[in-house]
Amino acid sequence: MFQNTMIVDHQGRQFKSLRVSITAACNYACTYCVPNGKKLVAAQNELTTDQLVRAVRLLISTVGIEKLRITGGEPLISPKFDSFLQGVSTLGLQDISITTNAQFLEKKAKVILDSGIRRINVSLDTLNPLAFSKIARSGDLKTVLSGIDSMLDAGITVKINMVPLRSSNKDQILDMLQYCLDRNIELRFIELMNMGHLQHSNIYHSEFIGQKEILDIIGANYEFARTGSAFDSTSVRYRVLSNNLVSGPEKGIKNETGLGAFGIIANESEPFCRTCTRLRLSSNGYLYGCLSNSRRHGIHHLLEMEDNQAISQLQAVLSSALKDKQDRQFVGEYTVMKFIGG
Ligand code: SAM
Numbered sequence: 001m002f003q004n005t006m007i008v009d010h011q012g013r014q015f016k017s018l019r020v021s022i023t024a025a026c027n028y029a030c031t032y033c034v035p036n037g038k039k040l041v042a043a044q045n046e047l048t049t050d051q052l053v054r055a056v057r058l059l060i061s062t063v064g065i066e067k068l069r070i071t072g073g074e075p076l077i078s079p080k081f082d083s084f085l086q087g088v089s090t091l092g093l094q095d096i097s098i099t100t101n102a103q104f105l106e107k108k109a110k111v112i113l114d115s116g117i118r119r120i121n122v123s124l125d126t127l128n129p130l131a132f133s134k135i136a137r138s139g140d141l142k143t144v145l146s147g148i149d150s151m152l153d154a155g156i157t158v159k160i161n162m163v164p165l166r167s168s169n170k171d172q173i174l175d176m177l178q179y180c181l182d183r184n185i186e187l188r189f190i191e192l193m194n195m196g197h198l199q200h201s202n203i204y205h206s207e208f209i210g211q212k213e214i215l216d217i218i219g220a221n222y223e224f225a226r227t228g229s230a231f232d233s234t235s236v237r238y239r240v241l242s243n244n245l246v247s248g249p250e251k252g253i254k255n256e257t258g259l260g261a262f263g264i265i266a267n268e269s270e271p272f273c274r275t276c277t278r279l280r281l282s283s284n285g286y287l288y289g290c291l292s293n294s295r296r297h298g299i300h301h302l303l304e305m306e307d308n309q310a311i312s313q314l315q316a317v318l319s320s321a322l323k324d325k326q327d328r329q330f331v332g333e334y335t336v337m338k339f340i341g342g
Helices: 049-063 081-088 109-114 129-136 141-153 170-182 196-200 203-207 211-219 307-322
Strands: 017-021 067-071 095-100 119-123 157-162 186-190 222-227 236-243 260-265 278-281 286-288
Touching (some): 017 049, 049 081, 049 307, 067 081, 081 109, 109 141, 119 141, 129 141, 170 260, 196 203, 211 222, 211 236, 286 307
Parallel strands (some): 017 067, 017 278, 067 095, 095 119, 157 186, 186 260
Antiparallel strands (some): 222 236
16 A cells, blocks of 8 residues: 655645546536636546546545545536546545536436435525526526425535625625525635636626625624634634524524524635645646646646556655645636636
8 A cells, every 4th residue: 555645835735635627518607707608618638537536546645635526617417427426435535525506416416315425515606596597697596496405305414605796696695695594504605716717807806795795794684703614624604693684582593503604715805825735636637736826737647657656756746736826815817717626
């Protein structure tokens, strides 16, 4: 058995958490992700399922990756999804989760539940069907909501990610929070990231809504308090203590548990690069050490080698990829999320 090596940078950061984009193709064309409304297609020369699973196994052996998130593009539309999930489920990872837009969640429920997965993240920006079509430019909100219900009914922990945008879903912040509190779902607001086409216009600046503004909006209806989050978590977490709009005994439970929790992935307002443990593998075989750095490291050739040789070369690749991390904060990036999966 190969002993995995400690690859650590000057800030004590290591790669522990891997995100694999199994395809760049997506059934949505979200305004902040793609510029022209054209749905994303698969990248050229995407890795096969066997290559993707082997890459994950080698990365576990090389640096002791503990957590895996399956992403895309949209992972649930990939023909590789079922076999990739089955393949990585046998690798002894501490945690496997999926990030999806949930359009095909009900259809994939059996394979997800059979794999033993206990939690998923759903990207959902609004509960308003019109705003939904305006942002996602495809899909059907009702199908998404029943997909979420199917996971909750099966006892899966669901988190929802929402990107608040000034022109299209700012008015949904409270509705989304209440929807999530009612279902014991943790809602996470992602501050818009200045990536891809957003860098070419003033869209980013006009659409961006930061942590303070989100908290002000929530504070009008709810009492909340900051609470702890995991060391390498990207989100600042808050516990909702009570609902100010409800009077009498139903007002809320003012104890440690409260009404539930929400988080803010505050890339701009409260950067988290200092504790980042994330490594990303794109569907076409490139490792990215940082979401805010387009430097990428091809590993196709390593997947043809014997384990020992591949692992020793991966050590050098990963040492180099770790240097790609920003010291403090996300600084914008031309790379599009579709390639590296968010
Ligand atoms: N299709 C899957 C999904 O919808 O979850 C996985 C891929 S998607 C690119 C991953 C996440 O990235 C989504 O939650 C999406 O909202 C987020 N995202 C994409 N572009 C973004 C940007 N410029 N700023 C913030 N979040 C972004």
